[in-house]
Amino acid sequence: MTISWFQAAIFGLFACLCSNSCMAGQAVGNYTIGRPLVGGLVCGLVMGDLKLGIACGVAMQLVYIALVTPGGTVSADVRAISYIGIPLAMVAVVSQGLNPLSGSAANLAKSIGTLVGTVGTVLFYAVAMMNLIWQSFGWKDVKEGKLNRLTAVNFGWPWLSHVVFSFLPTMILTHYGATAVTALRTALPMDGIAMKTLFTVGGMLPCVGIAILLRQIVNNMADFIPFFVGFTLCASLHLNLVSVTVISLLFAVIMYEIKMAQGSNGGSSNGPKAAAEASGSGGSDDDEEEDI
Amino acid sequence: MADVKVTPKLDNKTLTKSFHRWFWGALTCFSQEHMQTFGYMASMLPILRKLYPNHDDQVKAIQAYTAFFNTNPMLGTVIVGVTASMEEARADGKAIDGETINDMRAGLMGPIAGIGDSLIDGTLIPILLGIALGMSTGGSPIGAVFYIVAWVAIAYFGQRFLYFRGYKFGDQAVSFLVGKQGAAVRTAIGVVGSMVVGGVLASWVNVTTSLQLRGADGKVFLNLQQKLDSIFPGILTVAITMLCWWLMSKRHISAIWTMLILVVLSFVGVLLGVFNPGLKY
Numbered sequence: 001m002t003i004s005w006f007q008a009a010i011f012g013l014f015a016c017l018c019s020n021s022c023m024a025g026q027a028v029g030n031y032t033i034g035r036p037l038v039g040g041l042v043c044g045l046v047m048g049d050l051k052l053g054i055a056c057g058v059a060m061q062l063v064y065i066a067l068v069t070p071g072g073t074v075s076a077d078v079r080a081i082s083y084i085g086i087p088l089a090m091v092a093v094v095s096q097g098l099n100p101l102s103g104s105a106a107n108l109a110k111s112i113g114t115l116v117g118t119v120g121t122v123l124f125y126a127v128a129m130m131n132l133i134w135q136s137f138g139w140k141d142v143k144e145g146k147l148n149r150l151t152a153v154n155f156g157w158p159w160l161s162h163v164v165f166s167f168l169p170t171m172i173l174t175h176y177g178a179t180a181v182t183a184l185r186t187a188l189p190m191d192g193i194a195m196k197t198l199f200t201v202g203g204m205l206p207c208v209g210i211a212i213l214l215r216q217i218v219n220n221m222a223d224f225i226p227f228f229v230g231f232t233l234c235a236s237l238h239l240n241l242v243s244v245t246v247i248s249l250l251f252a253v254i255m256y257e258i259k260m261a262q263g264s265n266g267g268s269s270n271g272p273k274a275a276a277e278a279s280g281s282g283g284s285d286d287d288e289e290e291d292i
Numbered sequence: 293m294a295d296v297k298v299t300p301k302l303d304n305k306t307l308t309k310s311f312h313r314w315f316w317g318a319l320t321c322f323s324q325e326h327m328q329t330f331g332y333m334a335s336m337l338p339i340l341r342k343l344y345p346n347h348d349d350q351v352k353a354i355q356a357y358t359a360f361f362n363t364n365p366m367l368g369t370v371i372v373g374v375t376a377s378m379e380e381a382r383a384d385g386k387a388i389d390g391e392t393i394n395d396m397r398a399g400l401m402g403p404i405a406g407i408g409d410s411l412i413d414g415t416l417i418p419i420l421l422g423i424a425l426g427m428s429t430g431g432s433p434i435g436a437v438f439y440i441v442a443w444v445a446i447a448y449f450g451q452r453f454l455y456f457r458g459y460k461f462g463d464q465a466v467s468f469l470v471g472k473q474g475a476a477v478r479t480a481i482g483v484v485g486s487m488v489v490g491g492v493l494a495s496w497v498n499v500t501t502s503l504q505l506r507g508a509d510g511k512v513f514l515n516l517q518q519k520l521d522s523i524f525p526g527i528l529t530v531a532i533t534m535l536c537w538w539l540m541s542k543r544h545i546s547a548i549w550t551m552l553i554l555v556v557l558s559f560v561g562v563l564l565g566v567f568n569p570g571l572k573y
Contacts, residue, residue, distance in 0.1 A: 020319070021319050021320065021322030022320070023320055025315050025317065025318070025319075025320075026319050026366070027365075027443075027444065027447035028447075030319075031417065031443060031447065032440055032443055032444055032447075037421060037425065037428065037436050038436050038439065038440060040436065041437070044433075050433060051430075051431030053431075054428055054431045054432065054433055057428075057436070058435075062492075062496050062497065065418050065421055065422075065492065101430060103498075107569065118548065125324070127322075128323045128324050131321050131323040132323045135325070135329075142333075142351070145347065145351040147337060147340075147341075147350055150337060151334055153321060153330055153334075154320055154330045154331060154333070155317055155334070157321070158322075193559070193562055193563065196568060197558045200567040200569060201555050203497075203498070203499055204499055204554045205554065206493075206496065206497045207493075207497060207529065207532045207533040207535075208536045208547055208551055210489060210492065210497070210536075211533050211534075211536035211537040211540055211550070212540065212547060213418060213489050214489065214537045215540055216409070216410050216413070216414035217415070217485055217486050217489065218486075218537075223482070223486060224486075226483050226486035226487045227487065227489060228490060229487055230486065230487030230488060230491040230494070232494075233490075233491060233494075234490070234491040234494030234495045235494035235529075236524075240426055241422045241423050241425075241492065241495060242423055244487055244488060244491040245419060245484065245487075245488055245491075247487070248483060248484040248487035248488060249484060251483045251484075252480035252481065252483045252484045253480065255476075256476050256477065256480035259475065259476035259479050260472075
């Protein structure tokens with residue numbers, strides 16, 4: 001499997017649209033086009049193997065399920081994960097002769113995706129640096145009162161930053177990277193220690209993504225309880241995620257009622273009734289008094 | 293604001309244009325130095341043009357928006373809406389100056405960023421992705437399509453709603469997000485988030501050991517994975533996740549170093565025969 005210049009250019013374009021300082025708006029660019037799940041769909045279509053693309057996208061999405069960027073600092077940038085990592089992972093899976101839907105293909109994809117993830121961080125800071133040039137144009141325009149030019153500063157010039165630091169690197173890395181990945185097959189035997197480690201790490205990497213999320217959610221130890229309940233429902237009872245979401249909604253309603261009752265009524269409200277009430281209305285103060 | 297009669301100068305078209313500029317351009321000219329400042333200026337431009345016919349007044353008004361700005365772009369929409377209404381009141385001759393507007397922006401960007409990051413990145417996105425991943429089994433594109441449609445609809449209409457709420461109620465609109473009811477809603481949504489994240493981990497991640505101990509007769513007398521499964525299915529997966537969480541939140545090790553620690557752990561495990569993916573060409 002190789003990646004032509006044309007295919008590589010499409011990946012480059014998508015990389016421009018979806019980086020952290022994206023050209024397609026944050027909601028559509030970073031949060032939609034940039035997510036590996038969507039990237040898998042795009043790469044699958046471009047490479048002509050939808051099933052493999054989706055499988056690689058799903059695998060990588062797990063590692064990067066949490067991409068919180070507090071205060072504009074990034075640990076990984078989606079453009080490299082989705083539009084360099086997924087194409088290269090697809091090539092790797094094909095050249096290793098793995099079944100696209102197998103767990104080992106997924107683990108290989110995760111390892112490759114994470115390897116290039118750091119490239120994205122470099123590209124992100126490079127684009128942000130180059131944007132300083134356009135911003136300096138902007139400050140001059142504001143000073144001279146040429147407000148008409150501000151639109152170009154915000155929507156036009158940053159494309160140049162992306163051509164240099166998103167389009168070109170993505171195009172070159174995917175085109176030449178595919179050859180390198182294929183050549184790797186002979187260098188590293190599958191049952192050697194290097195490949196075994198690579199696949200084992202691939203299996204563990206999503207734990208880091210989940211742990212980043214947990215860091216966001218957990219403030220005290222009690223916050224782990226719903227997490228373990230959700231885990232047990234899936235691991236032991238084999239429920240699917242929609243069912244878990246429905247069950248969690250029940251607990252959410254109860255939590256909401258408890259929190260709202262805590263301040264106003266001092267805890268004299270009867271829990272179950274109030275919870276049932278809340279599903280219908282917002283649970284105003286008048287309703288609660290009638291209950292008792 | 294309700295008791296004061298304000299002649300509305302901003303029409304729906306101008307507000308929508310301003311909102312779209314934020315939606316598509318909040319981060320396009322991002323830099324580490326000024327972050328979302330230029331996105332903010334670009335989205336306020338239609339408002340200022342409408343309110344101040346005189347070019348010099350426009351230039352004077354834009355000065356309020358040259359100050360540093362950075363927040364969660366999703367929920368931050370509400371702040372842009374609030375400034376639009378404040379700018380309108382200022383143009384109407386109310387006692388609001390650029391400094392008041394800036395104080396409001398500076399005071400709100402922190403809390404909104406915190407709430408937005410945990411609510412959107414930490415809860416809503418993982419739930420949507422978790423469901424979408426379930427639909428994508430077997431390489432099906434349905435999951436990705438579901439995610440695109442569901443998220444873009446929520447993001448566009450949600451942000452639009454927030455923008456116009458912010459415009460309509462001024463800075464009172466924010467009190468819902470940071471007030472008591474907002475806190476209760478966040479706690480409730482947090483429960484959904486944690487449970488779904490637990491479910492995602494159990495459904496999609498499976499760390500297993502290949503350690504088997506054989507007796508002198510060559511028969512396996514200990515299959516560690518089976519033993520562990522009989523205690524609590526997936527216990528090894530949870531253990532690795534907790535290790536990562538502990539490293540990052542208690543030892544303050546970055547995500548990249550945590551990943552490298554996993555590489556070392558895997559390498560040693562492979563050498564000792566604890567881990568073996570069991571692959572051959």
